[in-house]
Amino acid sequence: MTNRRTFLKLGALSSGALIANNAFSHISSSPKKVTIQSNKPIVLSTWNFGLKANEAAWEVLSKNGRALDAVETGVMVPEGDPTERSVGYGGRPDRDGRVTLDACIMDEQANIGSVACLEHIKHPISVARAVMEKTPHVMLVGDGALQFALSQGFKKENLLVEESEKEWKEWLKNSNYKPIVNIENHDTIGMIALDANGNLSGACTTSGMAYKMHGRLGDSPIIGAGLYVDNEIGAATATGHGEEVIRIAGCHLVVELMRQGKTPEQACKETVARVVKLTANRKKNLKDIQVGFIALNKQGEYGAYCVQGGFNYAVHDSTGNKLINSEYHLHE
Numbered sequence: 001m002t003n004r005r006t007f008l009k010l011g012a013l014s015s016g017a018l019i020a021n022n023a024f025s026h027i028s029s030s031p032k033k034v035t036i037q038s039n040k041p042i043v044l045s046t047w048n049f050g051l052k053a054n055e056a057a058w059e060v061l062s063k064n065g066r067a068l069d070a071v072e073t074g075v076m077v078p079e080g081d082p083t084e085r086s087v088g089y090g091g092r093p094d095r096d097g098r099v100t101l102d103a104c105i106m107d108e109q110a111n112i113g114s115v116a117c118l119e120h121i122k123h124p125i126s127v128a129r130a131v132m133e134k135t136p137h138v139m140l141v142g143d144g145a146l147q148f149a150l151s152q153g154f155k156k157e158n159l160l161v162e163e164s165e166k167e168w169k170e171w172l173k174n175s176n177y178k179p180i181v182n183i184e185n186h187d188t189i190g191m192i193a194l195d196a197n198g199n200l201s202g203a204c205t206t207s208g209m210a211y212k213m214h215g216r217l218g219d220s221p222i223i224g225a226g227l228y229v230d231n232e233i234g235a236a237t238a239t240g241h242g243e244e245v246i247r248i249a250g251c252h253l254v255v256e257l258m259r260q261g262k263t264p265e266q267a268c269k270e271t272v273a274r275v276v277k278l279t280a281n282r283k284k285n286l287k288d289i290q291v292g293f294i295a296l297n298k299q300g301e302y303g304a305y306c307v308q309g310g311f312n313y314a315v316h317d318s319t320g321n322k323l324i325n326s327e328y329h330l331h332e
């Protein structure tokens, strides 16, 4: 308890945005109540498309809206953008030319919903939310997810845009599956938010690794891997090579490390260290791997860490919306 209190106090002192009311008031005979205010609302999301997504989320948060609504609204921006090649409509297909989408969502009460390998639906995040709110299950995949989406009134659409189809046909000539770090053959939007009422939620959505095997799932639709929220502690989301994030149950680990008193950046850093260690143990080349985590705690402090340089994330709070380069492990 003492450690946790010390941590909260240090956190408040180390961040200009956090105020410890009465903490230093004149000593009086009756003990003063110490109230630590959070930096809220706040939203953060992965990569530079996070900037636009944050704007949409902020519309909700700044009007006292729920973090859950904010993260859904936010990630729908890149999902609906046909020029984004790694999320939703316009996403790159699998090796069979099929656009298969993965998404999950988690709220402050640990309600969860997820869809994986979903085709023809532009906004998989909203289908994930419907799984959460309208079914007794937490995850639907493939045809079952599509059937459910259609039953809920979602429209069936062709998500493979001309440009992506052309690139895929080009790729077919060699059919060499080799994800390259930090180029747009993968990239997920993960978004986590703390609302004005102090509640946390998160959403994560992607078309996954381009030219993956049909049926391949990454971390993004898996609660605990690509996303995790614990309303008492904080939230985390991930991007990069999903296989590596799943291997360490990445986002759950980040949140557990925050529970132990780590700052969001320390928690992300230690989680990346786990990826680094397992990669070495498995005698794989770390240079071929990119994994990035972003995290937010209950006080509105945030941070990120990734394997190698090039990963950035967007943060929107009352001071504005900005893009931040993540700290990283692999310095040549």
Ligand code: ASP
Binding pocket: 185, 186, 187, 188, 206, 207, 208, 209, 217, 218, 219, 220, 238, 239, 240, 241, 242, 243
């Ligand atoms: N994590 C995603 C996946 O493995 C891809 C990415 O974020 O780049 O499907």
